[in-house]
Amino acid sequence: MNTEIEKLTTILKDSNNIVFFGGAGMSTESGIPDFRSANGLFNKKLNVTFTPEQLVSHSFYIKYPEEFFNFYKDKLIYPKAKPNAGHIALAKLEEMGKLKAIVTQNIDGLHQASGSKNVFELHGSINRNYCIKCHEFYDSDFILESKGVPTCTKCGGTVKPDVVLYEEGLDEYTITGAIKAISKADTLIIGGTSLVVYPAAGLIDYFKGNNLILINKSATSADSKADLVINDSIGKVLSDAVNKM
Numbered sequence: 001m002n003t004e005i006e007k008l009t010t011i012l013k014d015s016n017n018i019v020f021f022g023g024a025g026m027s028t029e030s031g032i033p034d035f036r037s038a039n040g041l042f043n044k045k046l047n048v049t050f051t052p053e054q055l056v057s058h059s060f061y062i063k064y065p066e067e068f069f070n071f072y073k074d075k076l077i078y079p080k081a082k083p084n085a086g087h088i089a090l091a092k093l094e095e096m097g098k099l100k101a102i103v104t105q106n107i108d109g110l111h112q113a114s115g116s117k118n119v120f121e122l123h124g125s126i127n128r129n130y131c132i133k134c135h136e137f138y139d140s141d142f143i144l145e146s147k148g149v150p151t152c153t154k155c156g157g158t159v160k161p162d163v164v165l166y167e168e169g170l171d172e173y174t175i176t177g178a179i180k181a182i183s184k185a186d187t188l189i190i191g192g193t194s195l196v197v198y199p200a201a202g203l204i205d206y207f208k209g210n211n212l213i214l215i216n217k218s219a220t221s222a223d224s225k226a227d228l229v230i231n232d233s234i235g236k237v238l239s240d241a242v243n244k245m
Contacts, residue, residue: 088239094115183206
C-alpha cells in the first residue's frame, strides 16, 4: 500500500489538470449508505410491493407522491452527514490549483460542504428543491420538515427535489461541463463507484490524458485500462496521498 500511495502522490505532484469522478462509495465513509453493495440500499427489503429502483422513479413520484416523499426523506437525505477525509483531500487539491473539477454521481452536497467549488452533480442535489409551478427555491430542511408532500408556500404547487430520478434524463449543461472537464484532464481519478450506472459511467470514455487512477474497494470494468488501481478506503488513500505532497 505504501508503494501505491507513493506512486499516487508522485502522479498528483506531476499533474496540473486533475479531475475526480466519484460515486456512492465516496460518501459511505460519511455514514451515507451506497446503493449496490451487499449492504446497500438496493439490496435491502424496503417495501413489499415496490423495488428501491421503482421507489425513486419518475413514474412512482407522479403516481404515489406521498409514498415517494416518505421514502425520499427517510432514505436519501442525511442531514447529519459531514464531509470525510476524502472530500477534504479533494478540496485541498483544488486549493493547490491542481484539481480542476469534480464530477459526482452523489446528491448529498458533501463536496461543496468540504470547500470544493467546481462540482458537476450528474444526478442533482438534495439541497436544491423547486416548486414545479412557480419554481420557487427550497432547501432540504423544508423538505424534511414538510408533512406528506411538500407544497410551495407561495402558489401551493408540489416542491420537487432537483435530483435525477429513474426515467429522467441528465441535465445537458451538467453533462457538457463534465465532458469538457474530463476531456481536458491530464489525470482522472475514479473513486467509490462500480461504474455500472449509465450514462454517467460512460463519461470517463472522454478521458484522453496520461494517468487513469482507480480507487475502489472492489474491482471495476475499467481496472484493466488504469495506470494505477488501489482497492482500499478512498478517504484514507486520498488523504494519505495529498498530505504527502
